[in-house]
Amino acid sequence: xxxxxxxxxxxxxxxxxxxxxxCSQNMNHEYMSWYRQDPGLGLRQIYYSMNVEVxxxxxxxxxxxxxxxxxxxxxLILESPSPNQTSLYFCASSPTGLSDEQFFGPGTRLTxx
Amino acid sequence: xxxVTQAQxxxxxxxxEDVTLDCVYETRDTTxxxxxxxxxxxxxxxxxIRRNSFDEQNEISGxxxxxxxxxxxxxxxxxTASQVVDSAVYFCALIEVGTNAGKSTFGDGTTLxxxx
Numbered sequence: 001x002x003x004x005x006x007x008x009x010x011x012x013x014x015x016x017x018x019x020x021x022x023c024s025q026n027m028n029h030e031y032m033s034w035y036r037q038d039p040g041l042g043l044r045q046i047y048y049s050m051n052v053e054v055x056x057x058x059x060x061x062x063x064x065x066x067x068x069x070x071x072x073x074x075x076l077i078l079e080s081p082s083p084n085q086t087s088l089y090f091c092a093s094s095p096t097g098l099s100d101e102q103f104f105g106p107g108t109r110l111t112x113x
Numbered sequence: 114x115x116x117v118t119q120a121q122x123x124x125x126x127x128x129x130e131d132v133t134l135d136c137v138y139e140t141r142d143t144t145x146x147x148x149x150x151x152x153x154x155x156x157x158x159x160x161x162i163r164r165n166s167f168d169e170q171n172e173i174s175g176x177x178x179x180x181x182x183x184x185x186x187x188x189x190x191x192x193t194a195s196q197v198v199d200s201a202v203y204f205c206a207l208i209e210v211g212t213n214a215g216k217s218t219f220g221d222g223t224t225l226x227x228x229x
Binding site: 107 | 215
């Protein structure tokens with residue numbers, strides 16, 4: 001089944017404890033992206049990647065890191081999480097990142113205490 | 114910088130009413146793509162439609178229709194004869210093709226509640 005998977009789905013952590021949210025797609029898509037969703041603020045793009053080894057900042061990249069070493073994986077790294085990073089995170093992929101619809105993962109709900 | 118505005122935060126209608134969700138965008142690119150996504154209460158994001166900047170034809174898909182007007186930078190979405198299952202958050206999104214190719218901007222979303 002074609003899908004985008006994210007792990008974990010739920011995470012409660014404490015300030016400053018490094019964490020990684022994994023994202024994987026099995027559709028051979030070139031483009032992958034991370035978003036955060038906060039009430040009343042829609043989805044805001046954190047980072048995106050047009051291809052392997054190519055990543056670009058979205059609108060809210062501060063406090064996050066990403067890497068794209070393989071086409072299928074696009075992990076989101078929070079080196080030192082803070083409470084303001086408590087949010088619902090979505091990973092997405094699409095064939096080219098331009099004219100195509102994005103396929104979204106199920107979301108990761110992160111709480112930073 | 115690109116921007117997408119969905120001025121209607123929440124809309125409530127009674128079943129069978131028609132409802133239009135507004136979307137206004139800003140971009141300096143001449144080539145771009147506009148999208149609508151639906152997020153039902155279960156939380157997943159579902160693609161509804163895509164439109165490129167050179168195609169101003171309106172589109173109808175069942176009870177859904179979309180009106181793209183480049184002159185007013187709007188891409189509005191109408192649901193005809195709404196149903197309870199249409200209750201969801203709807204997002205309008207813009208992707209540019211130029212300098213920031215791949216950068217994706219979503220509106221804040223419109224929460225639609227359809228009451229029986």
